[in-house]
Amino acid sequence: MKAVVKLAPGEGNIEVKDVPIPQIKPDEVLVAVKGTGLCGTDSLLYNWTYKGRAPVPTPIVLGHEGAGEIVEIGSQVQNVKVGDRVALDALIGCGTCYFCRRGLTYLCKDWDHLGISFDGTFAEYCAIPAIAVRTLPDGVAWDDVAFLEIMAVVAHTMERIKVFSGDKVVIIGPGPLGQFHLQAVKAAGAGPIIMVGTAGDDARLQVARNIGADHTLDESKMDAVEAIMDLTGGVGADIVIEAGGTPGAVATAFEVARGGAQLAFLGFAKHAQFVPLNAVRSTFNVQFVLAGLGRHVEQAIRWVEAGDMLGSRLITHRISLDEADYGFQEMIERRAVKVYFEMEEK
Ligand SMILES: [Zn+2]
Numbered sequence: 001m002k003a004v005v006k007l008a009p010g011e012g013n014i015e016v017k018d019v020p021i022p023q024i025k026p027d028e029v030l031v032a033v034k035g036t037g038l039c040g041t042d043s044l045l046y047n048w049t050y051k052g053r054a055p056v057p058t059p060i061v062l063g064h065e066g067a068g069e070i071v072e073i074g075s076q077v078q079n080v081k082v083g084d085r086v087a088l089d090a091l092i093g094c095g096t097c098y099f100c101r102r103g104l105t106y107l108c109k110d111w112d113h114l115g116i117s118f119d120g121t122f123a124e125y126c127a128i129p130a131i132a133v134r135t136l137p138d139g140v141a142w143d144d145v146a147f148l149e150i151m152a153v154v155a156h157t158m159e160r161i162k163v164f165s166g167d168k169v170v171i172i173g174p175g176p177l178g179q180f181h182l183q184a185v186k187a188a189g190a191g192p193i194i195m196v197g198t199a200g201d202d203a204r205l206q207v208a209r210n211i212g213a214d215h216t217l218d219e220s221k222m223d224a225v226e227a228i229m230d231l232t233g234g235v236g237a238d239i240v241i242e243a244g245g246t247p248g249a250v251a252t253a254f255e256v257a258r259g260g261a262q263l264a265f266l267g268f269a270k271h272a273q274f275v276p277l278n279a280v281r282s283t284f285n286v287q288f289v290l291a292g293l294g295r296h297v298e299q300a301i302r303w304v305e306a307g308d309m310l311g312s313r314l315i316t317h318r319i320s321l322d323e324a325d326y327g328f329q330e331m332i333e334r335r336a337v338k339v340y341f342e343m344e345e346k
């Protein structure tokens, strides 16, 4: 079968190769991948700047956002059957540690992750433990459910903050994470919604306008803090979602939040500065959000069914596995929001 393989550590080292179809273990299923997308993390793996809890093994088939149809089940598998349409849970906890016992899989120190610790979805077929698949409702399109992994992160944010109709929301970072949050707060009735990007984000800011951002700002061309203050009557935003991942994005988030605002941080900035004195005086309500859990995936599936959050709205590039390298470049250069691999019909 065809697969996009990271062959060795270091920048690049990615090749589209013919590899054997995976052999499943008794507790696994074999999924014919029908749709899969590039995530920001894949760009980090391409550049080899990804910092995980454990070294990434190579060679490895990349890809952890995907959906497909079960074509084979292991001898012990009872929860699903051949022919089921499923989405894949990317993160699999050890099941026995302190955090797993409390359902907080993303804090497990011994996790497995599709496309990061074992072969992923940028391939015609993918083997995965049966506990990590979720049956999809009939009628949902592959390009709408291929990104449930990232949508689940958004569901996690929405669980931690309260969004009311008419809330003024600032989202910093028009990448996939920021854009899915935009769809979620829009569906919850927030507005106006202001998306903040920087130099080189033109294409992404256009997508944000297409899916309902009331204002988009390029902070390289203006004083974004001042502009947001103007747009919020001099008060600041009720809700700020930071998905930019830079020290500047973190600083801006604190500067544009009104007193008592809710802030959610999802970016991976390695350092940042804020002024505790101001934050305390402003009584900010701050959340840090990492991954989604099972209940968040279930919520994300409901969003798709309701038409409130659709992956297809964010696809800027539809390519084949053979064009993977082009897809990675478009993602790294921030010309893409979502790069989607159209799988050939078998
Ligand atoms: Zn991801």
Ligand SMILES: [Zn+2]
Pocket: 093, 094, 095, 096, 097, 098, 099, 100, 101, 108, 109, 110, 111
């Ligand atoms: Zn664990």
